[in-house]
Amino acid sequence: MAIPETNEAWQGLIDEVASKIEPHRIEPKYGFPDKKTAAFRGLIDHTLLKLDATAEQIDQLCAEAWEWEFASVCVRPNWVKRCVDNLERFSPSSPTASTSKILVASVIGFHEGDYPIDHKLKEITQATTAGAQELDIVLNYHPLLEKDYKAVHAELHALRTAAPTSTLKLILETSRLTSAQIVSASVIAGRNDFDFIKTSTGFHGEGAKVKDVGTMRACAAVLAQQDGKEKMRVKASGGIRDLSQAEAMLEAGAVRLGCSAGVQIAKEAGGEKRNLPAEFTGHGAGRQSSSGGGDY
Numbered sequence: 001m002a003i004p005e006t007n008e009a010w011q012g013l014i015d016e017v018a019s020k021i022e023p024h025r026i027e028p029k030y031g032f033p034d035k036k037t038a039a040f041r042g043l044i045d046h047t048l049l050k051l052d053a054t055a056e057q058i059d060q061l062c063a064e065a066w067e068w069e070f071a072s073v074c075v076r077p078n079w080v081k082r083c084v085d086n087l088e089r090f091s092p093s094s095p096t097a098s099t100s101k102i103l104v105a106s107v108i109g110f111h112e113g114d115y116p117i118d119h120k121l122k123e124i125t126q127a128t129t130a131g132a133q134e135l136d137i138v139l140n141y142h143p144l145l146e147k148d149y150k151a152v153h154a155e156l157h158a159l160r161t162a163a164p165t166s167t168l169k170l171i172l173e174t175s176r177l178t179s180a181q182i183v184s185a186s187v188i189a190g191r192n193d194f195d196f197i198k199t200s201t202g203f204h205g206e207g208a209k210v211k212d213v214g215t216m217r218a219c220a221a222v223l224a225q226q227d228g229k230e231k232m233r234v235k236a237s238g239g240i241r242d243l244s245q246a247e248a249m250l251e252a253g254a255v256r257l258g259c260s261a262g263v264q265i266a267k268e269a270g271g272e273k274r275n276l277p278a279e280f281t282g283h284g285a286g287r288q289s290s291s292g293g294g295d296y
């Protein structure tokens with residue numbers, strides 16, 4: 001799988017992928033697990049990214065993630081250690097503990113993405129040292145807008161190299177991009193072995209849109225065919241507040257959802273949570289949207 005060496009060569013690859021995307025769009029709606037099951041809730045990254053989040057709110061986030069068996073908790077780097085410790089305490093080798101493991105995801109370069117690469121690399125070290133298994137990294141999309149694909153590649157290559165075993169999700173901030181730019185970013189992410197492409201930070205614009213999720217999924221399918229490797233996955237995030245929005249994103253091709261409204265969605269889906277042992281309850285009061293009420 002050759003890496004293009006010039007912006008022109010990148011553009012050629014991007015155009016080739018774009019020309020093959022349309023046929024993939026006629027695929028039927030994608031399915032997802034029964035809404036009442038832990039498998040469905042296991043598609044949700046339970047997210048709290050407000051700058052003013054408190055320790056009590058982080059503890060509550062972890063408790064809710066354990067109870068509803070979400071895929072992960074997604075937090076800022078400074079909270080990773082606390083989440084790892086919480087989740088370890090909730091799921092020791094107790095015979096009653098479920099086998100499902102709640103992961104810890106950390107955002108990197110959040111939420112503007114245009115931090116210098118050294119800042120992002122420092123945050124990666126901080127998060128992975130503290131035990132984060134997944135990293136949701138905001139793309140510096142400015143070079144992308146200028147079609148400086150070599151610069152985009154240089155950033156993504158440095159990030160992948162710094163975290164060779166982590167699950168890497170690249171946040172595109174799709175509300176700031178055209179469909180063509182979404183394809184360009186997805187192609188470069190694919191060539192750099194990112195595991196996911198993710199729509200939004202939840203702090204800008206409209207958040208996830210069905211159309212963009214469809215484009216990203218179709219692009220990932222073309223790349224997988226072309227490169228003969230596993231399909232990069234799509235995470236929809238930002239503004240997903242209820243079950244019908246969550247379902248629409250999954251039907252469009254997302255296989256992971258990032259939401260601060262995970263509990264509301266799980267309740268609406270009608271499943272049953274497991275109960276955290278009493279010794280761990282008594283966590284903090286209710287939370288708000290990770291985007292602080294949102295600008296949607």
Ligand SMILES: O=C[C@H](O)COP(=O)(O)O
Pocket residue numbers: 047049074200201202203207237238239240258259260261289290291292294
């Ligand atoms: O990455 C996830 C988003 O920040 C979640 O945004 P939200 O608060 O709109 O659900």
